[in-house]
Amino acid sequence: MSARLEDAGDRLIVWNGNTKKRGALSPELYACIAEAMEKAAEPRIRAVILTADGPFFCAGGNLNTIIERRKISEEARRGKVDELHDLVRAIRACPVPVIAAVEGGAAGAGLSLALACDLIVAAKDAKFTAAYVKAGLVPDGGLTSAMARLIPRPLAMEMCLLGRPVMAGRFADLGAVNRLAAPGKAMEEAMALTDAIADGPRQAQGVIRGLVADAFEASEADQLDAERNAMAAASGRDEAAEGIAAFLEKRKPSYR
Secondary structure, three states: OOOEEEEEEEEEEEOOOOHHHHOOOHHHHHHHHHHHHHOOOOOOEEEEEEEEEOOOOOOOOHHHHHHHHHOHHHHHHHHHHHHHHHHHHHOOOOOOOOOEEOOEEEEOOOHHHHOOOEEEEEEOEEEEEOOOHHOOOOOOOOHHHHHHHHOOHHHHHHHHHOOOEEEEEEEEEEEEOEEOOOOOOHHHHHHHHHHHHHOOOOHHHHHHHHHHHHOOOOOOOHHHHHHHHHHHHHOOHHHHHHHHHHHHHOOOOOOO
């Protein structure tokens, strides 16, 4: 099985099982991620985790598949890339936080998927690679956009122009990785992170992730308007009533 979706009660876990090909993208993985993003709309779901059954998070596109695509028209090839881009858009639009638990590394479109997530937990020995150039290809999956937001331009250029890997520790130092874990423990750390998320206010968290994502492209004036509208709505919800009461009563809020 090259991918499977686990329903773990208040969270969904997408397992990339394409271990023989270092977690290369597969139609089954696309389908599992798409299903997870759709099911995440259910009120009981508090987070989604993307991870792998094997020792490598995702090696990106299968080069044999890309070779086969040379036989079709450029317009048809655009359609194939759009399938990946639709997946990235779905992750960005997910109503709950999406966490990548990275063991081994993330390369090419696998790196695109990891950076599309809201939070990244990575094993200390994991490597992040944008090696498209080594195959005469260029980044896709929103990788250049994510890099522009998350890491310095010179490092993004070095990764994309030379295809050199960057260790998880360096990404963590730059703030692009949220948690470093001992090798083999990334999923354990990701579960702990989702436990903390699950204790929080679901609606407010969904609005926050949207505001932060939009802030990279919105003008200050538009962002101020968006924050005004979001705050006006949030302050009238039951979540705010419980959160404020808990703060004043010096107790832990209960949002579940």
